[in-house]
Amino acid sequence: MTSPAPIAEPRATPRPDPAVVPALSIDGVSHAYGPRQALMDVFFNVQPASFTALLGLNGAGKSTLFSLITRLFGIQTGRVCIFGHDISKSPGEALRLLGVVFQPRTLDLDLSLTQNLLYHAALHGISRREAATRSAELLGRIGLSERAASKVRDLSGGQMRRLEIARALLHRPRLLLLDEPTVGLDVKARADIISHVRQLVTEQGIGVLWATHLFDEITAGDDLVVLHQGKVLAQGPMARVIAEAGAQDVNTAFMRLTGAQTMPGGGA
Amino acid sequence: MSSITTREAPRGFSAGEYMTCLTGIVWREGLRFLHQRERFVSALVRPLVWLFIFAAGFRQVLGISIIPPYETYILYEVYIAPGLMAMIQLFNGMQSSLSMVYDREMGNMRTLLVSPLPRGFLLFCKLLAGTAVSLLQVYAFLLIAWFWDISPPPIGYLTVLPALILSGLMLGSLGMLISSGIKQLESFAGVMNFVIFPMFFASSALYPLWRVQEGSPYLYYLCEANPFTHAVELIRFAFYGQIDWLSLAVVAGCTIVFMIGAIYAYDPSRGLARRGPAGGEG
Numbered sequence: 001m002t003s004p005a006p007i008a009e010p011r012a013t014p015r016p017d018p019a020v021v022p023a024l025s026i027d028g029v030s031h032a033y034g035p036r037q038a039l040m041d042v043f044f045n046v047q048p049a050s051f052t053a054l055l056g057l058n059g060a061g062k063s064t065l066f067s068l069i070t071r072l073f074g075i076q077t078g079r080v081c082i083f084g085h086d087i088s089k090s091p092g093e094a095l096r097l098l099g100v101v102f103q104p105r106t107l108d109l110d111l112s113l114t115q116n117l118l119y120h121a122a123l124h125g126i127s128r129r130e131a132a133t134r135s136a137e138l139l140g141r142i143g144l145s146e147r148a149a150s151k152v153r154d155l156s157g158g159q160m161r162r163l164e165i166a167r168a169l170l171h172r173p174r175l176l177l178l179d180e181p182t183v184g185l186d187v188k189a190r191a192d193i194i195s196h197v198r199q200l201v202t203e204q205g206i207g208v209l210w211a212t213h214l215f216d217e218i219t220a221g222d223d224l225v226v227l228h229q230g231k232v233l234a235q236g237p238m239a240r241v242i243a244e245a246g247a248q249d250v251n252t253a254f255m256r257l258t259g260a261q262t263m264p265g266g267g268a
Numbered sequence: 269m270s271s272i273t274t275r276e277a278p279r280g281f282s283a284g285e286y287m288t289c290l291t292g293i294v295w296r297e298g299l300r301f302l303h304q305r306e307r308f309v310s311a312l313v314r315p316l317v318w319l320f321i322f323a324a325g326f327r328q329v330l331g332i333s334i335i336p337p338y339e340t341y342i343l344y345e346v347y348i349a350p351g352l353m354a355m356i357q358l359f360n361g362m363q364s365s366l367s368m369v370y371d372r373e374m375g376n377m378r379t380l381l382v383s384p385l386p387r388g389f390l391l392f393c394k395l396l397a398g399t400a401v402s403l404l405q406v407y408a409f410l411l412i413a414w415f416w417d418i419s420p421p422p423i424g425y426l427t428v429l430p431a432l433i434l435s436g437l438m439l440g441s442l443g444m445l446i447s448s449g450i451k452q453l454e455s456f457a458g459v460m461n462f463v464i465f466p467m468f469f470a471s472s473a474l475y476p477l478w479r480v481q482e483g484s485p486y487l488y489y490l491c492e493a494n495p496f497t498h499a500v501e502l503i504r505f506a507f508y509g510q511i512d513w514l515s516l517a518v519v520a521g522c523t524i525v526f527m528i529g530a531i532y533a534y535d536p537s538r539g540l541a542r543r544g545p546a547g548g549e550g
Contacts, residue, residue, distance in 0.1 A: 070382045074535070092281065095384035106379045108296070110303040115296075122292020123383035123390075125285025 021084040023048045023175040023207030024069065029078035031064055038064040039230045042078070046223070048174065049205040051198060053218045055254060056227035062211040063103065065227070066179050069209075070100050082175055096124070099168035103179040105160060107167075109153040113144060116152060117167055124171040131170070138166040142196070158189025165196065175207045176200065182217065190217075215250045224250070228258045281385060289385050290393045297397035301404070311360065311405045312412070315352035319416060323348055335476055337508040349418045350504035351473025353428075354496065356409060357402045357436045362464055364398035365443030369450050381534075388531040395444065395527070399436030406432055424507045431506035435499035438519050441526035442495075448533035471497040472504075495522040 024046040031039040039061045046052045056062045067073045069080055071091050080087040085094035107116050114135050121131030139145045142162040144155075152160065161181055168176060178197065182190040194217055200206045210217070218224065224241045226234045234241045234257055238250065245253035301308065323345040334341060368377060380390055410418070410425065420428075446463065468474075470487065471494050481488040491497050498515035505512040 070378070072378060072381060092384045092386065093279075095382055098382070100382055102378055106376050108300065108376065111296070111299055115299060119292055119296045120379065122288050122295070123380065123385070125281055125288045125385065127284070127288055 020047070022046060022081075023050075023083060024209060025079075025081045026065070026069075027079040027081070029065070029068060029075065029080060031061075031068060031073065031076050037230055039068075042227070042230075042232050044225045044232060044235050046175065046207045046209045048207045049201055050223055051201050051208045051210065051221070052223040052225060054209055054211040054225045054227060055213065055215070055218075055250075056211070057213055057258070059229075060227045061230040062227060063179060064230075066100070066102070066177060066211065069177060070098070071095065096171070097174050099171070099173035099176045101161070101164045101168050101176075101178040101181050103181075103183065105164070107152045107160060107164060110151060112149050112151055113139060113155075113163055114148045116163065117170055120167045121170050126171060134170055138169060142166050156189070158185050158192065161185065161189070161193055162196070165193065169200070173206070175209070177209045177211075179211045180213070181210070182212070182214065215254065218250055226254060226257055233257045286385065286389065289383065289390070290396065293380075293390070293393040294397040294400055297394070297401055298404075301401045307363070308405070308408075311356060312408055314359065315356055315409050316412060318348065318352055318355070319345055319413060319418075335478070337505045337510045337512075343417070345416060346418055347476070348474055349413055350507055351471070351500045352413075353406045353409065353432065353503050353507075354435060354439075354473060354500045355468055356405045357399075357432070357439050357499070358464060358468060358496065360398060360402040360405060361436070361439030361441075361443040362446075362460060363443075364394075364401070364440055365447035368394075368444065368447045387534060391444065391531055391534055392527070395437055395440045395530075398440045398443075399433055402436045402440075403429075403432055420507045421509060423509050427509045428503060428506045431502045434516075434519050434523060435503060438495065438499060438523040438526060441523060441530050444530035445526050445533060448530060467494060467496040470494050471500055473497075473500045495519065498522075 022045040026042050026044050029039055029042045030037070042061075042065065044052075054062055054065070064073070068075055069082075069087065071087055071094075075088050080094075082094040083097050085097070087094045108119070111119070114132075117135040117138070118128070118131050121134065122128075126134070136145070136148070139148050142165070144159060144163065144166075147155065147159075152163065155163065165176075165178075165181070176197070181197075182193055185193070197208055197210065201208050212218075218238060220238055222238050224235060224238050225232060226241065234244060234253075236244075242248070242250060242253045245256045247253035247256055323343075327344040338346075380394070381387065383390055407425075442463075470490050472480075472491060473496070477488060477491055477497070480491055495518060498512075498518040501512050502515040502519050505515070
């Protein structure tokens with residue numbers, strides 16, 4: 001886990017090199033449910049080996065955005081590319097590079113940990129033998145090897161989340177999406193999951209898009225995207241977003257940007 | 269750094285990857301079914317109640333004349349057995365689609381739909397998996413029914429298999445098509461009433477159509493137009509080693525139409541996209 005740098009002296013974030021294909025690029029995406037506009041002209045990139053926090057209150061449009069990136073909904077306007085593969089035109093190539101942890105739990109509770117992982121591997125066309133090796137390895141990494149044959153139902157909330165993250169990594173994606181993954185977890189489980197995901201960024205170069213409304217999950221080196229009522233209000237390295245909002249910390253910056261009166265989460 | 273920042277050339281999917289995916293989905297559906305004992309028991313009890321109680325009571329009321337594929341007078345139990353096999357598949361098809369509504373609400377469906385393989389193929393795998401589960405149920409029923417003197421020529425157990433696969437696919441894809449139009453679990457109960465019961469009763473499952481015709485010509489036409497009637501007849505003839513070509517054509521045609529409809533409905537740019545968010549906040 002990277003130690004948070006002081007906000008006043010922002011880390012020199014590697015700026016996007018134009019030759020580098022972004023892990024995720026959202027290009028002018030709008031989406032409406034009938035007359036209700038859920039997203040309006042959303043633009044941003046997630047770079048490889050970076051941690052981008054998508055900040056927004058409930059109802060900001062985060063889940064709609066996730067549904068579009070994962071192709072649960074069709075793109076109405078704009079373009080979504082994963083490592084340059086357009087999700088509408090070549091969904092197979094795009095989805096192959098994507099790992100995702102949805103906000104609601106999506107595990108089979110009556111199946112064992114290994115069975116859940118093997119099923120996911122099969123959905124990606126990974127052979128049984130290869131899948132068994134990777135599952136064992138990933139379970140080891142999340143410290144659940146001994147529970148491999150237990151039913152998922154018997155796990156704690158934090159363990160289930162760790163399993164879901166392991167599952168999302170099984171096909172070795174290079175972009176990982178997490179939709180409020182720490183909701184409902186205790187302090188320790190939250191910290192474990194955050195540090196695990198940050199490790200994936202630094203050690204494996206995975207690009208991460210982490211949707212949250214909890215400001216204490218963000219550290220100084222992160223990129224931020226502030227989404228409010230379907231619009232991107234600010235984006236860029238954390239220090240810049242704070243400075244441009246004329247604030248001292250993320251919390252105040254967020255409130256100034258959105259005009260929110262109450263703090264939705266803990267301070268950064 | 270270059271390995272993670274360059275764009276990869278598209279490489280498509282091999283036949284092996286398709287096969288792994290198919291077996292994985294069938295395997296998971298089978299495991300889930302084995303874990304849901306109540307579902308298995310009720311899938312078995314339902315037709316057995318019809319066989320042991322309803323058929324025994326009706327035996328005296330309904331006389332069955334000699335109609336193809338039967339070569340002799342038969343007991344009423346023997347007549348309704350194919351209808352009950354189709355009923356098992358009808359319930360299973362609707363129940364699989366119920367599980368899809370449930371899965372969609374609970375998020376499990378998302379795991380399936382974010383697989384990189386083509387969505388039409390994934391849905392087809394899901395249908396095959398549901399059909400495989402219905403076959404387990406039908407053969408378990410036939411085993412018990414055998415002790416109740418429902419005994420076709422032994423080869424019938426084999427020849428009925430392709431008919432069951434086809435009818436299972438038809439009823440499964442119908443269920444899938446219906447499930448795509450349902451937003452919540454609650455509205456499913458209504459669909460059961462408006463789909464399962466009319467389909468089952470307005471068919472040749474419980475009474476031969478010539479008897480229906482005597483009673484009401486309109487009902488007869490309705491039964492003739494009901495794809496479920498043709499599923500029953502396809503199974504009935506296949507059970508005795510014969511082919512009812514008309515039923516085969518109707519069931520195959522309906523399967524294709526329902527399947528295309530379901531795949532269309534689950535296409536992200538059409539069906540699901542028109543609806544609100546599947547869960548969580550918007």
